[in-house]
Every structure is written in structure tokens, then in C-alpha cells.
Amino acid sequence: MEITETDLTHLRRCLELAREALDDGDEPFGSVLVDAAGTVRFEDRNRVEDGDETRHPELEIARWSASHLTPDERAAATVYTSGEHCPMCSAAHGWMGLGRIVYLASSAQLASWLEEWGVPAGPVAVLPITAVVPGADVAGPADELVEEIKQLHRRRFA
Numbered sequence: 063m064e065i066t067e068t069d070l071t072h073l074r075r076c077l078e079l080a081r082e083a084l085d086d087g088d089e090p091f092g093s094v095l096v097d098a099a100g101t102v103r104f105e106d107r108n109r110v111e112d113g114d115e116t117r118h119p120e121l122e123i124a125r126w127s128a129s130h131l132t133p134d135e136r137a138a139a140t141v142y143t144s145g146e147h148c149p150m151c152s153a154a155h156g157w158m159g160l161g162r163i164v165y166l167a168s169s170a171q172l173a174s175w176l177e178e179w180g181v182p183a184g185p186v187a188v189l190p191i192t193a194v195v196p197g198a199d200v201a202g203p204a205d206e207l208v209e210e211i212k213q214l215h216r217r218r219f220a
């Protein structure tokens with residue numbers, strides 16, 4: 063599915079959250095959960111700096127949705143994120159039955175930047191969301207914003 067102007071608005075918020083994470087010593091990732099009516103219901107950013115490497119915003123969204131949304135609301139919601147879900151977060155998204163995902167940069171793009179900067183590969187495989195959740199409705203990358211998130215990753219990792 064194509065990325066709309068509304069999608070870009072939410073992705074820009076993800077970018078802001080990623081910048082906020084970076085400025086606070088965390089990795090630059092941010093995500094937003096939007097319901098079927100277009101209302102932002104929850105947002106978070108990466109919080110791994112204290113040592114819990116699983117504190118990704120997409121996982122927090124999946125957990126939040128468990129106690130705040132009905133199954134129908136989850137299926138109709140959209141998750142926006144500055145970086146494509148990792149396999150852990152894809153699985154959580156799939157298990158909770160959340161709806162569409164729109165990401166700013168793909169996992170493959172991030173992996174290629176890290177390689178370009180000589181950063182060693184992480185312990186978890188780089189997989190597209192649909193390799194983990196075959197039925198997921200996924201859009202991305204958002205070409206017009208990719209350079210901005212790349213700059214944030216460069217500040218963190220290069």
C-alpha cells in the first residue's frame with residue numbers, strides 16, 4: 063500500500079521521538095500507534111540505555127495494546143515506526159493481531175548503513191516483517207524522510 067500524506071505526518075512524529083531517544087542516550091527509534099479514527103493512542107521511543115535490550119517502542123506498543131484495545135481495535139490500528147520492526151517486535155505485533163505497519167526506513171537499509179560504518183552485526187537476524195508475520199500489511203520505506211533518520215543513526219553509530 064502507498065504511503066499517504068497522513069502517514070508522513072505520523073512518520074515525522076516517529077522521527078521526533080527517535081531524535082528525543084538519541085538526545086537522551088538511547089538508540090534513535092520511535093513509534094506511534096494510531097487508531098481507526100486517526101487518533102494517536104500511544105507512542106514511545108527506544109529505551110535500551112539502562113541495559114534492557116528488549117525495550118523497543120514497537121514491543122511497548124504491542125504490550126500496551128493488550129490491555130487498552132479490543133481485538134477489533136487492534137486489527138484496525140496502524141503502527142508507525144522510524145525503523146522497520148525487528149523479528150522480536152514483528153512477532154509481538156503478529157501475536158497481538160495489530161493492523162497495518164508503516165515504517166520510515168527498512169531493516170535492510172539500516173543494516174547496510176551499519177555495514178557502511180563498520181558496525182558489527184547484532185545478535186538477531188535482519189528479516190523483513192513479512193518473513194515473521196506473513197500476512198502483515200506493510201508499507202515503507204518513506205523515501206522522502208530516509209535521509210533524516212540516516213543522519214540520526216550516523217550520529218549514534220558511525
Ligand SMILES: [Zn+2]
Pocket residue numbers: 118120121147148149150151152
Ligand atoms: Zn524490535
